Amino acid sequence: MKTYSQISGEIGEFSDLPFWKKADTVDLAYVVYGLLIVTFVVVSYLLGSFNLLPHDPQDLDLELMMAGPGTVGHLLGTDFMGRDMLSRLIVGIQAYFLPGLLAISISLLFGTLLGVLAGYQGGRSDTLITYFTNLVDSFPRLVLILLVIAAFKPDIYIIMIVVGITNVPVVASLIKGKIQFLKQKNFIEADTALGLPTRTIILKHILWHNCRSLLIIQATLGMGEAILMETSLSYLGFGVQEPTPSWGNMVQSGANYFMKGQFWPSTAPALAILFTILGFHLLGDGLNNILEGRRGK
Amino acid sequence: MKLSAIRPIALVLSREVAITLLLLLGVSFVVFIILYLSPGDPFSALLEGQLSSGEARTGAHEVLGVPPSWYARYLSWLANMLQGNFGTSIRTGMPVLGEVLRVGINTLILTLGSMLVTLLIAVPIALYSVVRGINKISWPLTMFAYVVSALPVFWLGYIVIYFFTHKLGLFPLAFGYAAATQRFGWLYALLPIFVLGVGNGTISEVIRSLRDEMGRVMAEDYIRTARAKGASVWKHSFKEGLLIPVTEIVAAKIPFILGGAVIVEQVFNWPGMGRMAWQAAQDRDYPVIMGIAILAAVFVRLGSLFQSVVYVAVNPRASKE
Numbered sequence: 001m002k003t004y005s006q007i008s009g010e011i012g013e014f015s016d017l018p019f020w021k022k023a024d025t026v027d028l029a030y031v032v033y034g035l036l037i038v039t040f041v042v043v044s045y046l047l048g049s050f051n052l053l054p055h056d057p058q059d060l061d062l063e064l065m066m067a068g069p070g071t072v073g074h075l076l077g078t079d080f081m082g083r084d085m086l087s088r089l090i091v092g093i094q095a096y097f098l099p100g101l102l103a104i105s106i107s108l109l110f111g112t113l114l115g116v117l118a119g120y121q122g123g124r125s126d127t128l129i130t131y132f133t134n135l136v137d138s139f140p141r142l143v144l145i146l147l148v149i150a151a152f153k154p155d156i157y158i159i160m161i162v163v164g165i166t167n168v169p170v171v172a173s174l175i176k177g178k179i180q181f182l183k184q185k186n187f188i189e190a191d192t193a194l195g196l197p198t199r200t201i202i203l204k205h206i207l208w209h210n211c212r213s214l215l216i217i218q219a220t221l222g223m224g225e226a227i228l229m230e231t232s233l234s235y236l237g238f239g240v241q242e243p244t245p246s247w248g249n250m251v252q253s254g255a256n257y258f259m260k261g262q263f264w265p266s267t268a269p270a271l272a273i274l275f276t277i278l279g280f281h282l283l284g285d286g287l288n289n290i291l292e293g294r295r296g297k
Numbered sequence: 298m299k300l301s302a303i304r305p306i307a308l309v310l311s312r313e314v315a316i317t318l319l320l321l322l323g324v325s326f327v328v329f330i331i332l333y334l335s336p337g338d339p340f341s342a343l344l345e346g347q348l349s350s351g352e353a354r355t356g357a358h359e360v361l362g363v364p365p366s367w368y369a370r371y372l373s374w375l376a377n378m379l380q381g382n383f384g385t386s387i388r389t390g391m392p393v394l395g396e397v398l399r400v401g402i403n404t405l406i407l408t409l410g411s412m413l414v415t416l417l418i419a420v421p422i423a424l425y426s427v428v429r430g431i432n433k434i435s436w437p438l439t440m441f442a443y444v445v446s447a448l449p450v451f452w453l454g455y456i457v458i459y460f461f462t463h464k465l466g467l468f469p470l471a472f473g474y475a476a477a478t479q480r481f482g483w484l485y486a487l488l489p490i491f492v493l494g495v496g497n498g499t500i501s502e503v504i505r506s507l508r509d510e511m512g513r514v515m516a517e518d519y520i521r522t523a524r525a526k527g528a529s530v531w532k533h534s535f536k537e538g539l540l541i542p543v544t545e546i547v548a549a550k551i552p553f554i555l556g557g558a559v560i561v562e563q564v565f566n567w568p569g570m571g572r573m574a575w576q577a578a579q580d581r582d583y584p585v586i587m588g589i590a591i592l593a594a595v596f597v598r599l600g601s602l603f604q605s606v607v608y609v610a611v612n613p614r615a616s617k618e
Binding site: 026131134135137138139140141142143144146147148149150151152154224228231232235236237238248251252255258259266267270273274275277278281282285 | 501552559581587597598
C-alpha cells in the first residue's frame, strides 16, 4: 500500500497539467455529481433556515393524504398526514447540517493535531496515539453513542461530538502517513537548515501545501458519516422528534404505512438519504483519486 | 508444522494478547469515565439500585462502603467485573452478564452471517475488476456497490420484509424467538442476515481496498515470473493479494457491522445485543449498556487478534518487526 501510493504520488508531482486534465473521466463524473449534491444540500439548508418553503412543513391537508410525486401544488407529494413532502425534506436538512459541521471540525482539528504530533515528532507520542486509535476503534460507534445517550441525554450536538471524536484516528493516521512520506523528501530538512520556525514548516509547508486536499476529502467523507449517524439515530427515535421533520424519523413514521402498500412517505426520505450520502461518498472518493493521485494518469 | 514455524506465531500471539488486554483495560476506563461524568450518579444505581439524591445517598455510600474517590470506585468496579459481576439490570433486575451473553449469541450469528454475505458480493466484483479493468460489466457493478452502500439499511429492511413476507409469503411472519421454534423458522434468520450483509455500508470499501491490494500484488515481479513460467497466478497471489486484505478489512469492519446490527435488529425484531442496547438507552439502563459496550469491544478486539494471527501465520517475517 505504502510503496504503491508513494510511486503514484511522485508521478503525479512532475506533471504540469491541471488536475482535471489528467484525471479519470469516471472520477470527474463522481466529483461533479458530488458537488451537485453538496450545492443542493447547502442551498436547501439556507432555504430552510430563511423559511423560503413551498408550504408550511407542519401544515396538515387531510383532503390530500399520501399523494404521489408530481401532484399539483405538491411537487414531491404529501405524507400520511397530508404534509408537503418537499418542504419537510428541506427542513429535515436542519437536523444534520450544523451538527455535521461540528463533527467534521472536531475530527479535522484534533486529527491534524495528533497526526502532526505523531508524524513530526514520532517516538513516544506516536505510540500513545496508536494506542488511542486502537482504543477508539474498539467501540462500535452506534453502541458508544447509545452509551452516551444513556449516560447524558439524547442531544444531537453531544452525539456529533462523539462522532467527531471517533473520526479523529482516521484523520490522524492519514496526516501521520503523509508527514512520514514528506520527511523522506528533504525539503523539511532544508527548511530546518534555512532556520525557518517550526510553526512555518508545519502550518505552511506541510499542512497547507501538502495536506489540504487530504483534509478536504476527509471533511467530505465525514459529512457523509454524520448524515448516516443522524438519520440512523432519528430512525431509532433518539434524534429529532415528530412533528419536527428529520429524514430518519420521516422514514420511521412512514414505515407504518409501508406494509399497507403505501411506499412513498418513507421512500422519499430514504431516497434523499441515499442520494445525499452517495454524493458525499463519491465526491470524497473522486477527489481522493484525482488529488492524491491514486488512479490518476 | 515444524517447531521453528510455530515459535514466531506464539511470540506474536503473546504480544497481541498483551496488547488486547491493555486495550480492554482502556475500554473499561472509557466506559467508566463516561458514566462517572454523567449526571445522576449511575454508580448508586449500579451498586445498590436506585437511591434518592443528597444526604441519603452520601450516607448510603458510607454505609455500603462505596469508595469516595473516583479511582477507588473504578478499581472496585473493575474487580467486580473481572469476577463476572457486571451488576444487575435496572429494568428487569436480572444479572447483566448472563442476559447480554444470552442475546450476544444471536448478534454473533447475525454479524458473522452478514459478513459472509458482504464478502460473497464484494470479492467477486473486486477480482473481476482487477482482472478485466474498468469495462462495461465492472463499472456498473462497482456503481451498484456504491449505491447499495449508501442505502439506508432500515429502509432496505422494510422493502425486504414487504416483498418476502407480505407479497411472496416465503418466510414466516412471526418475528424473533417465536419464529425460531417453528419448523423452517431459521429461514427467517436469512432475511436480516442478508439485509445487514448488503446494507452495512462496507461493500464499496471492501471492493476498493481489495482492488487496490490485488492490483498492487498483480504488478509485482514474482507474479510476472509465475506467469512467465506458466505457474498458477492465483495460487501465487492468493495469500498476499486476497487472504491478508480480506482478514484485515473484516477485522476493521466488525465495529461497523455491529453498529448496523443495532438497526437491523430493531427492524426485524431480532433478539440480539443491538436491540437490548436500544432498549437500555431508552430506559437509561446503565449497567446493561455498559455490559454491551464492553462485550462489543471484546468482539472487536478478538477480531483484530485473529487478523494478526493470520497475518503472522501467512508471513512469519512479520514477527521480527
